[in-house]
Amino acid sequence: MKKYIIILIGLVIITLGGIFMKEQFDNKMEAQETQQKEELFALAKKRMTDFIKTNYKDIERIEYTDDYEINPMGGISINGYLNGNKDKKIWGIYDKPNDEVGVFKVNATRKPECEDKVCEY
Structure with a gap:
């Protein structure tokens, strides 16, 4: 026992x-x-900032929100706004495997040299 x-x-x-x-x-x-x-998220913000400052004019400040989404393929979707104006929204998907901003929407005017193509950033 x-x-x-x-x-x-x-x-x-x-x-x-x-x-x-x-x-x-x-x-x-x-x-x-x-x-x-x-x-x-930090890398995506840096690459998105480089992309926006290279391709768009009159960008003084970019602010990002903390609501991001990581998709299963390794990309990250980020949101924010420009120059302190919450009406000038930005959105983009950073594709980490290709190290580029793949899909984006920016409420700003493009630089003349970047209107027909995405300039290298």
Whole structure:
């Protein structure tokens, strides 16, 4: 009888240890995923800023909202506005694998040299 109690206590300890280790692993993975998302958002903002300043005129300031969406293909959709005017909205999808702003909508006037094509940024 004593042998069964010792085995049962051992199994309970092993189970609780496994649950604890799984919880620690999940927390670590969640922290890494959050950090990767923040790094991708920062990179997308930088590339979008470069794109807008290269292709559009009269851009003094670009402000981004914190609501971004990462799609399964690795792109990130970001929103914002220009020059402190919330009516001058911007939206774009940064495609990380190709390192470019793929789809975009900017409420501003294009530079003359960039009207027919997207200028290199």
